[in-house]
Amino acid sequence: MILVHQRYFAKPGLLEQVIQTRVEASRRLIELGVPAGHIWLSARSEAGGSGVLPDLVWECTSPSLEERERMRRLQESDPTFHAIRTRQGTQLVQWVREHYRRLEWR
Numbered sequence: 001m002i003l004v005h006q007r008y009f010a011k012p013g014l015l016e017q018v019i020q021t022r023v024e025a026s027r028r029l030i031e032l033g034v035p036a037g038h039i040w041l042s043a044r045s046e047a048g049g050s051g052v053l054p055d056l057v058w059e060c061t062s063p064s065l066e067e068r069e070r071m072r073r074l075q076e077s078d079p080t081f082h083a084i085r086t087r088q089g090t091q092l093v094q095w096v097r098e099h100y101r102r103l104e105w106r
Contacts, residue, residue: 001102002062007054009094021088028081034071
């Protein structure tokens with residue numbers, strides 16, 4: 001199992017735009033036939049421009065790294081998704097993508 005976390009740090013005053021653009025991107029993923037993932041907003045006051053914690057986190061799981069790469073290639077080859085991603089980039093101070101694999105310990 002692969003967990004993808006994308007962390008979004010909004011430019012000052014653009015958090016609502018970042019949220020709406022991420023929702024638009026997730027809707028496009030559904031149209032492409034891939035999982036939309038989950039969008040998380042900070043439940044604490046430390047986010048929202050602190051620069052330490054992200055303002056928004058998007059996460060999605062895939063059964064394997066190969067499947068994750070297949071979905072990523074599909075997204076990146078789509079002109080509509082590319083346009084959404086480009087617009088999102090103008091709204092951010094920082095963006096980080098992380099991939100994790102689950103530790104099977106039981």
